[in-house]
Amino acid sequence: MRKAVFPGSFDPITLGHTDIIERALPLFDEIILAIGTNSSKKYMFSLEERLGFLKETFKKEPKIEVMTYKGLTVDFCKTQQAGFLLRGLRNAQDLEFEKAIGQTNYKMSGIDTLFFITSSGKSHISSTVVRDVIKHGGDYHFMVPDCVKK
Ligand code: ADP
Secondary structure, three states, rough: OOEEEEOOOOOOOHHHHHHHHHHHHHOEEEEEEEEEOOOOOOOOOHHHHHHHHHHHOOOOOOOEEEEEEOEEEEHHHHOOOEEEEEEEEHHHHHHHHHHHHHHHHHHHHHOOOEEEOOOOOOOOOHHHHHHHHHHOOOOOOOHHOOOOOO
């Protein structure tokens, strides 16, 4: 069974995330959307809200599981018997950042990361931009799945 973990904060999930997930789905029997919990990080949306948005967005997709985890992402992958990690690349900064993490994860565990380059027209979308627009009362709905509301 081909299983991958897509780890992230999903604060909140955006149409950038859904783009990567939908394109990766044909390659795997199961994709686990895994929210890493980091108690020292401040989030706009609670863990329950972020979990709820992911579950609602993919409620009709039987190949998707939504979970949370603590600790190292590769340790979580092992507990789930997932052989691959998924990440998205929007730009050169993402590549530099993700390269170091991907290489380290591989060294630690032999688990490889599969990178998807964002679809054209979606690279401007990020959870950070969505949160900024929300904070300033702007319209953010064109960047997120319908269920995301603040
Ligand atoms: P993290 O805090 O772990 O970076 P995020 O939820 O911000 O979590 O991102 C999770 C993954 O989704 C990352 O690989 C990120 O590069 C990718 N991603 C986010 N937005 C986009 C986008 N617009 N296009 C492609 N990938 C994206």
